[in-house]
Amino acid sequence: MFKTKMPISAPFRTGLTGPRLAGRLATFVMAFVLAGPALAGSSPWHEAMGGKIRLITAGGPANADGAYLAGLEIRPDPHWKTYWRFPGDSGLGTEAAFAGSGNVASAEMVFPAPERHVDPYSTTIGYEGPTVLPVLVRPQSEDTPVALAADVTLGFCKEVCVPLMTRLEVELRPNEPLDAPQAASIKAALARVPHSVQSGDALSVSRISVEPGDTPRLKITAQLSDPGAPFDLFVEGPAGSYLTLPVLEKQDGDQAVFSLSLDGLAVTDGKAALRLTLVNGDEAADQNWTIDVP
Known part of the structure; x- marks a missing residue:
């Protein structure tokens, strides 16, 4: 017996990755969300058809290796899902680029273990329900605040797939007070990273x-x-x-x-x-x- 968890989703009419995406682009509902001003602790929520996203931070001092903990928090609407970095048969992989950040030596988004989702149209890889993708941020100068800017591309999917492209911004300050709930969410997600x-x-x-x-x-x-x-x-x-x-x-x-x-x-x-x-x-x-x- 196949022992993997394979929840049955609602029917998809998704586009495809890479060159195959272009051929099915008409099936997508595009959502372009403009970022608001950065706030300490978390960015504003950015909403689209199918869900919403924001950047969160753990606060507190940097880790022993000098990294701050942040995360991309994704909240799909009920019965919607989002994709892993590799979406599977169809869909749009989740990506984030941090080139627009200030005082950042490196920033890496890591992915908790995903699940396989099967419907009558395709087999995809991703997440259902609230999800946090941890971001490990190393500053260039440890005594200066970090202006973390993430250019995010992802998809919320149900019967249609809604690509979301936006910039999210948040500030990380040295010795900022710990945000216990957000720190717990990020660390729980880190524990599920392969x-x-x-x-x-x-x-x-x-x-x-x-x-x-x-x-x-x-x-x-x-x-x-x-x-x-x-x-x-x-x-x-x-x-x-x-x-x-x-x-x-x-x-x-x-x-x-x-x-x-x-x-x-x-x-x-x-x-x-x-x-x-x-x-x-x-x-x-x-x-x-x-x-x-x-």
Whole structure:
């Protein structure tokens, strides 16, 4: 039995990623939201058909590594959902760029483990309900406030998909008082971000092979840390790839075998770099793998 959590959503009429998005753009309802002035602690909410978003901060001193904690808070309306960084068969991956920020050495948005969503039209990857995507912010000068500006692109989806493109702004100050509820939300989301696989980890992809033929496929063997808990696997290819989702072929104890069509995989000089996200119960692992493609 396929042990992944696969809630059934309302029917989608979504567009597609990359070049395929342009062909279906007429199905989208565009929403362009202009940002208001930045406020300490959180940005104003920005609303669109299907939900609303804002930037939040944890406040308090920077972490031991010098990073401030912030987050993109996403609140879809009931029965709506939003996408992971890779949306799956269709949709719009969630992205944020921070080039317009002030006093920022680096800013990285990280993604908690997502879920697979199946409807009669497509299989997608993302989140239902309130979601926080943590943002790790490192200032150039620790004694100067950070003006964090995020140019965000995401989609809210139900029967239609509503792309939202906006700039959100918030200020992070040195030694600002802790905002306990927002800090708790960001830290809870951080706890669900997949960890990088290390040698000897119980949860990992242990083997990948290429099955040649008219329609070449990958055979992916995953080692589970909790065989009785729900599990799933998500695979991202290099830029320009348009992959489907892996299909579970069998589970034998703590091993699960998936297959994935190579159709849509971008290959360079006979090789392709894959990013694999394996989810098992409350744990998730992130792994890179380079394959030879005949």
